[in-house]
Amino acid sequence: MNIVLEGDNMGSITIVGLGPGDYDLISHGAYKLLKEGKNIYFRTKKHPIVENLIKENIEFKSLDYFYEKENDFEKVYDNISKFIMKEARTNDIIYAVPGHPRVAENTVEIIEKYAHNEGIKLNIIPSMSFVDAMFNFLGVDPVHGFKLVDAFKLSKEKIDTNSNLIITQVYDKFIASEVKLNLMDYYNDDEYVYIVKGAGIKDIEEKHKVKLYELDRLDKFDYLTSIYIPKTSKKYYDVFDLEEIMEKLRGENGCSWDKKQTHESLKPYVIEEAYELVEAIEKDDLEEMIEELGDILLQVIFHCQIGKEEGYFDLREVSAKICEKLIYRHPHVFGEENFNEEEFNKKWEELKKEEKGEKTVTESLERIPKHLPSLIKSNKVQKKAALVGFDWDNIDDVYKKIEEEYKEVIDAHRHGNIQYIEEEIGDLLFSIVNLSRFLNIDPEQALNNTTKKFIKRFSFIENSALKTGKKLEEMTLEEMDDLWNKSKKITN
Template identity: 65%
Template sequence: MHKISIVGLGPGEYSLISQGALDALHSSCRIYLRTEKHPIVNKLKETIKYTSLDYFYDSEENFEDVYYKISKHIVELAKEGDLVYAVPGHPRVAEKTVGIIESMAKENNIEVETIASMSFVDAMFNYLAVDPADGFKLIDAFEIENSYIDTNTSMIITQIYDQFIASNIKLKLMEYYDYDQEVCIVNGAGVKNLESKKYVPLYELDRSENLFNYLTSLYIPKSSKKMYNTVNDLETIMNTLRGENGCDWDKKQTHESLKKYVIEEAYELCQAIDNDDIDEMIEELGDILLQVIFHCQIGKEEGYFDLKEVVNGICTKLINRHPHVFNNVNIDMAQFEKTWEELKRDEKGETSITSGLKRIPSHLPALIKAEKIQHKAALIGFDWDDIKDVFEKIDEEYKELLDECKQGNIKYIKEELGDLLFSIVNLARFLHIDSEEALNLTNQKFINRFEFMEENASRLHKKLEDLTLDQMEELWQSAKENKL
């Protein structure tokens, strides 16, 4: 069995490379350096011969491809005999190729040994005189978009090679920290003649006078100002509110008592959207998110569910209902709504169309529920072919309502009125108009005209209720003429 010895070259000071790493380098004639851009390489040249793999950086478009190609190359070379693969710092600290090589080597029955030296992280904490025992997070600058930023602990960001990367880092961090959060630009940590550090406010991170190169990292101490920007923050606050020393009102709430607030907040969000008010939308979305967290906290306390289960449920549902996106399944997008409904029935184990109709929430406003019922029926072909048929149905239901009104039978009047409303909702669906929205527009129009009438009556030093019906009608027509 052939062997790959992965050695760490330490942070850059020759005295900080381990004796074990030096012994491995001096005992091998097949040495490969991931990069020769490292401060101790000039001294190593005096005693060893090596091959640099820097040329991979020129041939690939991104670092992920570079790391994969280098790893594959090393494993292929190891099939011919033992070798030493040298990397900066410690092989186990922020060195992507090590894990890839180990995985590939295992598949090819090749032994892998790692030989440690001091990491640049150790050198940084030593240089900054900071104790890492309080905890820290290590992040690669090229992976920060997908990384969790925790302002409650210190953080080191590596591979800040240039001002462009520094700008991207600054923009990302300003989503979590105050603009004047103190950060430290560290260069050459562990290399005595290259070490430098510069504390700057975050907004100055990418200034042209700051030094950035392949030995640059960024240290961010734990923030003294709490920024609330994660769902976890909201969970923590809700846990406190429901806790022993929390709020009596919050502690006594149940799923049942909170039900009405979910509906209220949803409608308030709709109003914010109608008003095109971004600040109001942010506030109302927060209120809706609070309701989600509130119910999850109650579920957690009762031992039935928590936020993780809720998130897992919706993620699983979205993946399952978008097989064309996540599983490369061909779907006719013209029939997507029908496919979506079929997937929902499969998920819920429903065997009939009626089950889907019964699933529509009873608490929905009647107009919205009517539209949903009609839409689900239309998906399987139970629908009018022409809008003329819809108008004829409305006319039919209107005449039936008139007939029942003449008979004075309140039971059947109510039934026929419902049929007429149902038919009008069907017309709105054919016209691609939201019936609920249309009726709300009319409600608002009525309020505007009524306000006009009342204001004009006041100018006549009269109350609206003191006017005759004809006088009110005259004011109403005047409101219409004023485009109200």
Template identity: 55%
Template sequence: MDKRYSLEDLQAIIEKLRGEGGCPWDRVQTHETLREAMLEEAYEAVDAIERKDQENLKEELGDVLMQVVFHAELAKEAGCFGLEDVIEGICKKMIYRHPHVFGNAKADTADEVLVNWEILKKQEKQITTQSEAMKHIPMALPALIQAKKVQKKAADIGFDFTEIGDAMDKVREEIAELTEAIEQGLGTDEEEFGDFLFAVVNISRFLKINPEIALTKASKKFINRFEYVENSALSEGKKLSEMTLKEMDHLWDEAKTKSLSE
């Protein structure tokens, strides 16, 4: 029978990789050098979820867990905390933030749970103003997600558009300001473009759409249609670089029609 490894086994493996005679690469890693890996592994797990690939999700969750154990080992070596402290901390947090399960609080719907969660989070972190709550949003988050979270914090205290039409009007206003900045060469294109994106994210909130996922799907759709255009050109013995924009647009329209029928 194959050995069934445990969390303790994974911890021991990381310790060995980091120890004397261990792996040269693992031994020189720090929290900072592993930042990108942590993000990449999390995104790869999300990608597996999007593709509904359970086998790959199992693998990617293992990679995410390895990052957690690795960072905990680095902290233990520095005398800060260990994996046991990480586990204790998250257990305490989950119990504290679910008083409707582990205590006497009442929350019958998912929305009520989220309201209570935010209140308890503020109490736990001693956040007294909404501005502080916004500043606690991690800057390492993708910008679209960060913008949505900032807007949600403002909306929580009533600082928000009353309906989606107002949010759409704001987008049109920002487009006009961006257009003016470009035409006049005011040197504020980046700022105005940022305002435009921020306004678009507002619409995603009203539609209950995750803007990061929506943009990712749009990129994937673009790649699929572009692949159709390129393959169609190659089947005719042509390269895209040798075709006119009108010819490529014709193939693009074909790709759009094809994707609608699939």
């Protein structure tokens, strides 16, 4: 395969594959080029055929010294790639890598990107890959599908247990331990895996079938070692399984209740599940949190399935939308912008306004959901207004406003105007929310805590009355008030 990118007064790069390790498996084209070429660089001389090539009087320079300068492999690969590019700006060079240049070879990807940007001619001369040798050695047909993963990137990969898996660069027992721990998130501990060493190299290749939990107990790891795991059943259900389950529940032979639900009919459940999660969080009950988060996820999948059936949207569109939103609203993380935490809220609001096409602050205030609890909604309104400078200068002004609104409530009560009283009570509550904002207190949480405290103390009064043989209705206010004061000493 050749990729030709012409550049003026520049050299070229020819990347050759050395094959999986057996001298018979390097391609004729690759061998011929190494035999006749010059300016040859090997990414590493730690390859079984290198000794044979040296006997053939093939001269090359090894780039192994780059590994000694850095502990981070990503930096090593990038530094090697930059070095190759530097050499190629003035000379035609040959760059040799183990296996097939297109299979699990990070430097080739990087070099190809650099070469494209600089207009340097790039040629690829392949040999057999270690993957071909591995499947041949294992007696497995790759037509059934497989995924190839670098051991150093395994933690960032999404593993599909329904596909065969090959993990490369399992250099030592430490890496094997890391691989094992990552795989245990997807496979059962006693799942059989294969440690394959030197695939495709006569008299060296060997395989060991072990259980996953035994993976790092063998002393069989070096730069020629990979792990092979046949496809199997899942250890856990995932969100895609949930999607399939919901599709079946809504299908022809599904559940009659699930099939008749709509976006409108599910509204109460979304709210209910959200509050149940909040309660689980407040109780610090992890098991209940897991359950309630699952219930909320079910609501998301439920709405996505309905949207899919109606032809409007599905889970992928919903996932894409939130990913796009998060990236867009965090330019300091995913982009080049730089601002501190104090500036973040203002920037967030600016991005939301731009995203929603809003021209005024009022539009963003009106966007706040009308069904939000009133304390939460008023708090949000005040915060948005404060971001554009519509706020008290200091907390003393807030206290004065509360006193003012309190006096207006008293005045409204004296006049006996019910509508006016309601309005002034609203103003008083709004000013108290303002105070909580200045004090960095969540007004909704504060009132909920007070309500819980009231219930505890009321329970103490009622239980105390029952112990004396009285009902609350039979007690005087003074007696109940006395018990209330006692309850304050033993309840929070």
